[in-house]
Amino acid sequence: MTKALIIGGGIAGAVTAMALQKAGITSEIHEAYDTGADDIGAFLTIMRNGMNALHAVDAHQPVIDAGFPATDVEYLDGSGTRITLNPMRGGAQTLKRSVLYRVLHDETTHRGIPLHHGKRLVLASIVDGVVHAQFKDGSTAEGDLLVGADGIHSATRAIIDPDSPAPRFTGLTIAYGYTKASSFQQSADAYRMIAGSRAFFGYTTAPDGETWWFARAPELDLSTATKQNFVDLLAGDNTPAAEIVRSTDDLFINNAYDVPETRHWYNDSMVLVGDAAHAASPASGQGASLALEDSVILAKCLRDIADTRAAFEKYTEIRRARVERLVAESAEQGSNPNRRAAVPRPEDRHWLYDYEIDWNEAIA
Ligand SMILES: Cc1cc2nc3c(=O)[nH]c(=O)nc-3n(C[C@H](O)[C@H](O)[C@H](O)COP(=O)(O)OP(=O)(O)OC[C@H]3O[C@@H](n4cnc5c(N)ncnc54)[C@H](O)[C@@H]3O)c2cc1C
Known part of the structure; x- marks a missing residue:
């Protein structure tokens, strides 16, 4: 064998x-x-x-x-205005x-x-x-x-x-965190993505009430990057992003590569x-x-x-x-x-999400 x-x-x-x-x-x-x-x-x-x-x-x-x-993704811009609501079909x-x-x-x-x-x-x-x-x-x-x-x-x-x-290097520095202290929660099956003026932000809330979030910012110096950098990048927008980061104790900060x-x-x-x-x-x-x-x-x-x-x-x-x-x-x-213009339209993503693999179908 x-x-x-x-x-x-x-x-x-x-x-x-x-x-x-x-x-x-x-x-x-x-x-x-x-x-x-x-x-x-x-x-x-x-x-x-x-x-x-x-x-x-x-x-x-x-x-x-x-x-x-995850069933829905709502996209907002930095002013807090909804850009689109994208359903995420298929479990x-x-x-x-x-x-x-x-x-x-x-x-x-x-x-x-x-x-x-x-x-x-x-x-x-x-x-x-x-x-x-x-x-x-x-x-x-x-x-x-x-x-x-x-x-x-x-x-x-x-x-x-x-x-x-x-x-x-993609030119992006990424931060992740988890907080139970934020007053802004999503329903557990919905993401909210924010195409902010200086950084991109996304969050969802797990069934136990903990909010899970990430932020993508133009390159920061990893040796000095802190929570405050991300708060500053997000604070100018009219969205919950800065408050969610502020309420988080521990952050994971890394550069993104592809x-x-x-x-x-x-x-x-x-x-x-x-x-x-x-x-x-x-x-x-x-x-x-x-x-x-x-x-x-x-x-x-x-x-x-x-x-x-x-x-x-x-x-x-x-x-x-x-x-x-x-x-x-x-x-x-x-x-x-x-960042607002880069928000994907659902109709452009069918090629990606609708990919099916039939195990029983033979490879030609
Ligand atoms: C911060 C971050 C956020 C992400 N968010 C998402 C997301 O939301 N959705 C999504 O789909 N993807 C996301 N990704 C990407 C996703 O995590 C990867 O695409 C995925 O993990 C790839 O799986 P993999 O098994 O190929 O590699 P990995 O999951 O990285 O696994 C590689 C494994 O190989 C082991 N390894 C490495 N070198 C050796 C070696 N020499 N010998 C033996 N073992 C070795 C590693 O320890 C590791 O366990 C994210 C990635 C990062 C870094």
Whole structure:
């Protein structure tokens, strides 16, 4: 039986393992950290297309149980005037990234898929058709193929193509926070996005009454950036944003990067999925959903095409145009100084959200 080494136990890694298992391919996951990615404090929404991908491998229910539904997004401008109300059809779910990791890990364990922590890939090579992976702790693993699900700073990407460019700075500094002290709450299934005059802001309120928020601002110096910077950027607008930030005790502040184009997604026995292949700026809120789609499509290609390299080629052919379009649109949306004009219209997003994966349909 074919055995895959999956590098990275994040969103794409866990779901690729489940999808490969469904396709009859065994795998083991090798995760660098003891728990998961370093920006674990953030929250995210799995959109309709991402939930469809989870459905394809019967992994949707644990995510639904752990999250809360997002059904509407109201956009305001800096004066507090409504720009538009966008319905989010199809069971989009919001949850903390750490919770999503935990749920997916529990699900892989439940399905008998081995997950090894503390395994940071440093080298991989192919000898006589066998992939040899070497980890920072000195241990090694062997398999018939290797899936690089190791995120935006992917070591696998650099092994497949040592000349692959480093992730690109989007020009945006992102802050996230959680507060129970704000007097401004949304209903639990609604987001409010504010195209403010100096920063973009979004918030929703979880069923327990905690408000979850993020802000995207033009680049700040990370070594000195504070809560007060974000309060100042938002305070000039006639919206609740500044008060919500002010009422928050702890903030997570980071710069945002993307990976707009990866020349080589695969070689004879190694292939990339998720952020390792294509990372979008957070503006679109689609990175996780696209990673989930990748995982399922890759497994289908390996199920239906006997030759591994031909399966990787088909997978790339199916995925590349879609993900590169999204990464480009997300970059444009995030960097447009006219934040109001960059608010997406629902009719322009059908190509993104309405993507269906039929597990039983054969790859041509
Ligand atoms: C602040 C922030 C907010 C975001 N908000 C959203 C959102 O609202 N909606 C959305 O859809 N997306 C969002 N995203 C993007 C989303 O988180 C990513 O697109 C998604 O996590 C990609 O999944 P992945 O499995 O490819 O990578 P990751 O989730 O990053 O997982 C990669 C895994 O590989 C491991 N790893 C790394 N290097 C190695 C190595 N050498 N060896 C072994 N393991 C390794 C990491 O520890 C990690 O566990 C956000 C991203 C950030 C940073």
